[in-house]
Amino acid sequence: MASPSPRLAAAMDGIAEAMDRQFDLLLPLPDDPRRRLFEAMRHATIGGGKRLRPLLVTASCALFHVDPDAAMRVATAIECIHVYSLVHDDLPAMDDDDLRRGKPTVHKAFDEATAILAGDSLHALAFELLADEATHSDPFVRCELVMDLARASGPDGMAGGQMMDLEAEHQTYDLQTVTRLQQLKTGALIAFCIEAGAIMGRLPPEGRAPLRGYARDIGLAFQIADDILDVEGSEAVAGKALGKDAEQGKATFLSILGVERAKLQARALVDQAIAHLGHFGHEADLLRDIARFTIERDK
Numbered sequence: 001m002a003s004p005s006p007r008l009a010a011a012m013d014g015i016a017e018a019m020d021r022q023f024d025l026l027l028p029l030p031d032d033p034r035r036r037l038f039e040a041m042r043h044a045t046i047g048g049g050k051r052l053r054p055l056l057v058t059a060s061c062a063l064f065h066v067d068p069d070a071a072m073r074v075a076t077a078i079e080c081i082h083v084y085s086l087v088h089d090d091l092p093a094m095d096d097d098d099l100r101r102g103k104p105t106v107h108k109a110f111d112e113a114t115a116i117l118a119g120d121s122l123h124a125l126a127f128e129l130l131a132d133e134a135t136h137s138d139p140f141v142r143c144e145l146v147m148d149l150a151r152a153s154g155p156d157g158m159a160g161g162q163m164m165d166l167e168a169e170h171q172t173y174d175l176q177t178v179t180r181l182q183q184l185k186t187g188a189l190i191a192f193c194i195e196a197g198a199i200m201g202r203l204p205p206e207g208r209a210p211l212r213g214y215a216r217d218i219g220l221a222f223q224i225a226d227d228i229l230d231v232e233g234s235e236a237v238a239g240k241a242l243g244k245d246a247e248q249g250k251a252t253f254l255s256i257l258g259v260e261r262a263k264l265q266a267r268a269l270v271d272q273a274i275a276h277l278g279h280f281g282h283e284a285d286l287l288r289d290i291a292r293f294t295i296e297r298d299k
Contacts, residue, residue: 018072043110057196082189085119091112164184165250186219194212213273
């Protein structure tokens with residue numbers, strides 16, 4: 001696996017540290033019976049993870065010279081949604097995983113009820129952050145952020161994709177259905193990350209097509225890379241269990257296309273994503289680096 005470019009490596013280190021600081025500040029431990037809930041939320045959010053989604057938010061916001069502190073609030077909101085989805089995804093009722101980001105999953109470190117409440121609370125915190133005037137002075141911008149993240153998180157986005165993923169254990173999906181599943185489960189939140197910069201920068205919707213194309217293509221490339229890592233990767237590096245899709249007989253890009261075709265498709269998607277950024281200059285170089293690293297990572 002290739003290492004990230006020096007620019008991307010620095011950005012990844014920076015966003016990881018920033019996210020840990022944000023959650024440390026947002027989730028102080030109260031001296032009352034809620035303490036266990038806050039401990040579980042901190043366990044889920046602080047330390048580990050690629051932090052790809054918040055990095056995409058800050059990179060897209062940089063295209064439009066958005067205030068970095070405001071961009072960080074949106075980045076934290078998307079990470080709240082992502083982490084809440086992982087906490088719930090790991091529950092026995094869904095994937096029943098014991099390991100996440102190299103440490104015990106929340107329901108293992110605490111208990112199932114606390115894990116559910118921790119996920120619920122992170123979901124709520126995301127929208128609290130977006131709705132706050134500190135995120136943007138324009139209430140219409142804040143409303144659009146809330147609307148888009150709600151859509152990307154719900155039945156027409158991540159949750160809908162997760163339902164399709166659960167049903168995949170009992171049905172045989174073709175390539176079109178697998179693509180739709182992943183566009184909802186993974187791609188919808190990635191699309192929000194990129195669109196968030198345009199929303200914060202007040203770019204009209206009709207001017208966002210290239211950014212949407214970039215998000216669509218890296219979202220699919222990211223999932224193909226995940227499918228490949230699920231077969232060829234290391235559990236120690238990934239920090240989670242691998243090979244579960246094959247055990248459950250789920251159709252994936254890899255099972256349908258085969259390894260070599262899947263790798264070719266992922267590379268083509270990355271090239272296409274980068275081409276969507278053609279009218280941007282050096283300000284989009286970090287997004288280009290992220291696209292390349294999408295299929296070069298080892299976790």
